[in-house]
Amino acid sequence: MGKGVLTAICATLASSVAVAERSDINLRQGVTDISEQVYGLHMTIFYICVVIGVVVFGAMLYAMIFHRKSKGAKPANFHESVKVEVAWTIVPFLILVGMAIPAAKTLIAMEDTSEADVTVLVTGSQWKWHYKYMDHDVDFYSLMATQPEQIANKFDKGENYLLEVDRPLVIPTGQKVRFLITSDDVIHSWWVPDFAVKKDANPGFINEAWTKVNEPGIYRGQCAELCGKDHGFMPVVVIAKEPAEYQRWLAEEEAKQLKAKEEEQKLLAMNMEMDELMDVGKQVYQSACAACHMPNGEGLPGVFPALKGSDIAINDMQKHIDIVVNGVSGTSMQAFGKQLSLKELAAVITYERNAWGNNTGETVQAKDVNALITGN
Amino acid sequence: MSSVADDLHHDEHHDHKPAGIMRWLLTTNHKDIGTLYLWFAFIMFLVGGAMAMVIRAELFQPGLQIVEPNFFNQMTTVHGLIMVFGAVMPAFTGLANWMVPLMIGAPDMALPRMNNWSFWILPGAFLILLASLFLEGGGPNFGWTFYAPLSTTYSNDSTALFVFSVHIMGISSIMGAINVIVTIFNMRAPGMTWMKMPMFVWTWLITAFLLIAVMPVLAGAVTMVLTDKYFGTSFFDAAGGGDPVLFQHIFWFFGHPEVYIMILPAFGIISHIVPTFSRKKLFGYSSMVYATASIALLSFIVWAHHMFTTGMPLFAEMFFMFATMLISVPTGVKVFNWVATMWRGSISYEMPMMFALAFIVLFTIGGFSGLMLAITPVDFQYHDTYFVVAHFHYVLVTGAVFSIMAAVYYWLPKWCGKMYDQTLAQWHFWCSLISVNLLFFPMHFVGLAGMPRRIPDYALQFADFNKWISIGGFAFGLSQLIFLALIIKASRKIGEPATAQVWDGAEGLEWEVPSPAPYHTFETPPEVK
Numbered sequence: 001m002g003k004g005v006l007t008a009i010c011a012t013l014a015s016s017v018a019v020a021e022r023s024d025i026n027l028r029q030g031v032t033d034i035s036e037q038v039y040g041l042h043m044t045i046f047y048i049c050v051v052i053g054v055v056v057f058g059a060m061l062y063a064m065i066f067h068r069k070s071k072g073a074k075p076a077n078f079h080e081s082v083k084v085e086v087a088w089t090i091v092p093f094l095i096l097v098g099m100a101i102p103a104a105k106t107l108i109a110m111e112d113t114s115e116a117d118v119t120v121l122v123t124g125s126q127w128k129w130h131y132k133y134m135d136h137d138v139d140f141y142s143l144m145a146t147q148p149e150q151i152a153n154k155f156d157k158g159e160n161y162l163l164e165v166d167r168p169l170v171i172p173t174g175q176k177v178r179f180l181i182t183s184d185d186v187i188h189s190w191w192v193p194d195f196a197v198k199k200d201a202n203p204g205f206i207n208e209a210w211t212k213v214n215e216p217g218i219y220r221g222q223c224a225e226l227c228g229k230d231h232g233f234m235p236v237v238v239i240a241k242e243p244a245e246y247q248r249w250l251a252e253e254e255a256k257q258l259k260a261k262e263e264e265q266k267l268l269a270m271n272m273e274m275d276e277l278m279d280v281g282k283q284v285y286q287s288a289c290a291a292c293h294m295p296n297g298e299g300l301p302g303v304f305p306a307l308k309g310s311d312i313a314i315n316d317m318q319k320h321i322d323i324v325v326n327g328v329s330g331t332s333m334q335a336f337g338k339q340l341s342l343k344e345l346a347a348v349i350t351y352e353r354n355a356w357g358n359n360t361g362e363t364v365q366a367k368d369v370n371a372l373i374t375g376n
Numbered sequence: 377m378s379s380v381a382d383d384l385h386h387d388e389h390h391d392h393k394p395a396g397i398m399r400w401l402l403t404t405n406h407k408d409i410g411t412l413y414l415w416f417a418f419i420m421f422l423v424g425g426a427m428a429m430v431i432r433a434e435l436f437q438p439g440l441q442i443v444e445p446n447f448f449n450q451m452t453t454v455h456g457l458i459m460v461f462g463a464v465m466p467a468f469t470g471l472a473n474w475m476v477p478l479m480i481g482a483p484d485m486a487l488p489r490m491n492n493w494s495f496w497i498l499p500g501a502f503l504i505l506l507a508s509l510f511l512e513g514g515g516p517n518f519g520w521t522f523y524a525p526l527s528t529t530y531s532n533d534s535t536a537l538f539v540f541s542v543h544i545m546g547i548s549s550i551m552g553a554i555n556v557i558v559t560i561f562n563m564r565a566p567g568m569t570w571m572k573m574p575m576f577v578w579t580w581l582i583t584a585f586l587l588i589a590v591m592p593v594l595a596g597a598v599t600m601v602l603t604d605k606y607f608g609t610s611f612f613d614a615a616g617g618g619d620p621v622l623f624q625h626i627f628w629f630f631g632h633p634e635v636y637i638m639i640l641p642a643f644g645i646i647s648h649i650v651p652t653f654s655r656k657k658l659f660g661y662s663s664m665v666y667a668t669a670s671i672a673l674l675s676f677i678v679w680a681h682h683m684f685t686t687g688m689p690l691f692a693e694m695f696f697m698f699a700t701m702l703i704s705v706p707t708g709v710k711v712f713n714w715v716a717t718m719w720r721g722s723i724s725y726e727m728p729m730m731f732a733l734a735f736i737v738l739f740t741i742g743g744f745s746g747l748m749l750a751i752t753p754v755d756f757q758y759h760d761t762y763f764v765v766a767h768f769h770y771v772l773v774t775g776a777v778f779s780i781m782a783a784v785y786y787w788l789p790k791w792c793g794k795m796y797d798q799t800l801a802q803w804h805f806w807c808s809l810i811s812v813n814l815l816f817f818p819m820h821f822v823g824l825a826g827m828p829r830r831i832p833d834y835a836l837q838f839a840d841f842n843k844w845i846s847i848g849g850f851a852f853g854l855s856q857l858i859f860l861a862l863i864i865k866a867s868r869k870i871g872e873p874a875t876a877q878v879w880d881g882a883e884g885l886e887w888e889v890p891s892p893a894p895y896h897t898f899e900t901p902p903e904v905k
C-alpha cells in the first residue's frame with residue numbers, strides 16, 4: 001500500500017513536471033529574476049498541494065473502497081484521538097512556515113523600488129494607457145490597435161488579437177526600470193505577466209513597481225481590474241531593447257515630439273480645408289471617441305450621451321470645444337486637451353459637427369481651439 | 377372509533393393555516409418559511425444560472441457575437457449578486473429554518489413574525505435589482521464588488537436601485553441571523569448542552585454572528601457609494617480628500633467573512649452526512665467546533681488578501697499573507713476529520729453521501745488554490761485572472777452549492793415523506809459532477825496562462841479552453857433541470873414512502889419525528905440524554 005502511494009506520487013510529479021513547462025496551461029517563467037522566483041514559488045506551493053492532495057484523497061479513496069458496507073465492513077468505535085488531532089494541526093502549520101519564508105523574501109525584493117535607472121509614469125484612463133518618461137520630454141498614449149472589424153468577426157483575427165497597441169512602451173534591458181502607476185478616472189491595473197508585475201492604478205494616488213528585464217523582446221499584458229465597458233480592450237505592450245538601442249530610440253522620440261510641438265505653433269496661422277478636417281477628424285473620432293459615443297454618434301442611451309443631433313454639437317460651438325478640451329468633471333468625459341494635438345482637436349470637433357446629419361457646415365480651426373485653451 | 381377520528385380531525389384544525397396563497401404570505405411556521413426560502417433560492421439559482429449561460433455563450437468564441445460589453449458587465453455583476461445574496465445565502469437560511477428547530481427540539485423559531493418578514497422582503501429586493509436591468513442604460517455593471525469610483529462617479533442611475541436592493545437583502549439577512557441566534561440560545565431541548573449541539577446548529581450559530589457583524593458594514597459601504605454619487609460626499613474620491621482603496625477595505629471587511637458565511641453551514645451539513653453513511657460517530661466533534669470558531673475569527677483579519685495589488689505597505693502585505701495561510705490549518709482539520717470519520721466505517725453510497733464526497737474532494741481543490749492565492753508574490757500573477765474565478769467557483773459551487781444539494785437529498789424525505797426518484801438523482805449527480813469540472817477546471821489553465829476575468833472577449837490562445845468551459849457550463853446548467861424535476865416529483869408526494877429515520881445510520885432529533893414532519897413538532901420538548 002505504502003509503495004503504491006509512493007509510486008502514484010512520483011508518477012503524478014513526473015507527469016506534472018512535463019506539462020508544467022507549457023505556457024498555455026501554466027504560469028510563465030517570464031524574463032526577469034523576480035518572475036523566475038515567482039514561478040518557483042508557484043511550482044513549490046503547487047507540488048505541496050499535490051502531495052497533500054494525494055495523501056488525503058488517497059486515504060479517503062482507500063476507506064471508500066475497503067471500508068464499504070457492501071463488503072461487510074463493521075464500523076469501528078473511535079471518534080477522537082488527541083495525538084492525531086494535534087499532529088495534523090502542527091504538521092500543516094510547519095509546512096506553512098516553510099512556505100512563508102521564501103515567499104516573504106521574494107515579496108521584500110519585489111517591493112524594493114529604490115535606485116532605479118529609468119522611471120516611467122504609467123497613467124490609466126478609460127481605456128488606454130499613457131506613458132511618460134520622467135527624465136525626458138517623451139510621453140504618449142498607447143491604445144489598442146486591433147481593428148473593430150476583427151472584434152465584430154468581419155475580418156480574420158490577427159496573431160496578437162486584442163494584445164496589440166499603436167505605440168508600445170519601450171524600456172531598456174538589464175536596467176532597473178521603476179513604474180509610477182496612477183489613473184485619471186477609475187481603477188485600472190497594469191499587468192505584464194512576463195515581468196510578474198501587476199499593480200493597480202488608483203485615481204489620485206501613485207503606486208510603485210519595478211522590473212529589470214533580462215531578454216530583449218516584446219511582452220504583452222492587459223488591464224487586470226474591471227474599469228468599465230472596454231476593460232477587455234486595454235492591452236499593455238512593452239518592448240525591451242538593448243540599452244544602446246533604447247537610448248537611440250529615446251533620442252529620436254524626443255526629437256520627434258519636439259518637432260511636432262513646433263509644427264503645431266505654425267498651424268495656428270493656417271486654415272485647414274473642410275475635407276482634410278473631416279478625414280483627420282474621422283480617424284481621431286474612431287480611436288478617441290467611438291468607444292463611448294459609438295461610431296454612429298448615437299452613444300449608449302442612459303450611459304453615454306449621443307452626439308448625433310445634440311444641441312451642443314449643432315449649436316453651441318464654444319461649449320463643444322470646451323467639453324472636448326477640458327472634459328466634464330464628475331462624468332466619464334475625459335479632458336482631451338492633453339491627449340490630442342490642436343490639429344486633431346480641431347478636426348474631431350469639426351467632424352462631430354458635420355457627421356451623421358449634424359450638418360452645421362462649420363469648420364473648427366486649430367486657432368479656435370488654442371484660443372479657448374489660452375483664454376484669448 | 378369515532379373518538380379517534382375526532383382526535384385526528386381536531387389535530388388537523390390545530391394547524392390554523394389559511395388555504396392558498398394566504399397560507400404562504402401570512403405563515404409564521406418555520407417549516408413553511410424554510411420551504412419558501414428554499415424555493416426562492418432555487419428560482420434565483422436558475423435566474424443567476426441563466427445569466428451565467430449568457431456569459432458563457434459570449435465567451436464560447438473569441439470576438440463579440442451575442443452581447444455588447446456593457447451588457448456583458450451587467451450579466452457578470454448581477455450573476456454574482458444573485459448567486460451570493462439570492463441563491464446560496466437564502467438556501468442556507470431555508471435549511472436553518474427547517475432544520476434548526478427540529479435538531480434542537482424546539483417547536484418553532486423564536487421570532488416567527490420576524491421570520492415571515494425577513495423572507496417576504498427578499499423577493500422585493502431582487503425584483504428591484506432585476507428590474508434595474510430594464511432601465512435605460514441598464515442595471516449595475518461594475519462587478520458584484522462594486523469598486524468605487526466605477527460604481528460612483530462613473531456609474532449610471534440604476535446604482536440607486538442597486539443600493540436600495542442591497543440594503544433590503546442586508547436587513548433580511550440580519551433579521552434571519554438574529555432569529556437563529558435567539559432560537560439556539562433559548563429554545564434548546566432540556567439536556568442539550570452546548571457541546572451536545574448538532575454540528576449544523578453550531579456552524580449556523582457561528583455564521584449568524586458573522587452575519588450580524590458584517591452585514592451592517594456592507595450597508596455602510598453601499599450608503600457611502602450612494603452619498604458619493606448623489607449627495608456630494610467624497611469618501612472614495614481623492615479630489616475631495618477620500619480614497620478609492622478605502623472602499624475596498626470596507627467592502628472586503630464585509631466580503632471575507634461573507635465567504636465564510638457561505639461555507640460554514642456547508643461544513644455543518646457535511647459533518648452530518650458523512651457520519652450517517654459511514655455509520656460511525658463524527659471524528660473529533662469538539663475540534664470541529666473549535667475549528668469552525670477559529671475560521672470565523674480568522675475571517676476578520678484576512679480581508680486585504682483580496683487587495684494585494686492595490687499598493688499596500690509591505691508590512692500589511694506580509695501580515696495578510698501569513699494570516700491567510702493560517703486559515704488553512706483549521707480548514708485542514710475539518711477535512712482530516714471527515715476522512716477519519718470514514719476511516720474504518722461502514723460506508724454506503726446514497727445520494728447525500730455522493731454529494732458530500734464530491735464536496736470534500738472538490739472543496740479541498742478550491743482550498744488548495746486558495747492557499748496558492750495566499751502567497752502574495754504569486755498572487756500578483758493570479759490576481760483578477762480566471763485562476764481566481766476557478767478558485768471561488770470550486771469553493772462556492774462544488775463547495776457551498778454541492779453541500780446544499782447534499783442537504784436537500786438528505787432531508788427531502790423528512791420534508792416530503794417520500795424518497796426522491798433514484799434514477800433522476802443518479803442522472804443529476806453524474807451530469808453535474810462531470811460538467812461542473814469541465815466548466816471550472818480548465819479555468820485554472822486559462823487563468824495561469826494570463827486570461828483576465830470580467831472580459832467579454834479574449835486573445836486567441838485562450839479559445840480552445842473557453843469553448844470547453846462554455847460546453848461544461850451549458851451542461852451544468854441543464855443538469856439542474858433534472859434536479860428541479862426530482863424536487864417537483866417529491867413535493868407532489870410521488871415516490872416510495874420514507875420512514876421516520878429515513879437513513880439507518882442517521883442520528884439526531886430530526887429523525888425522531890415522523891416523515892413527513894408534521895406541521896407542528898416538539899410542542900412538548902424532548903429530553904436529550
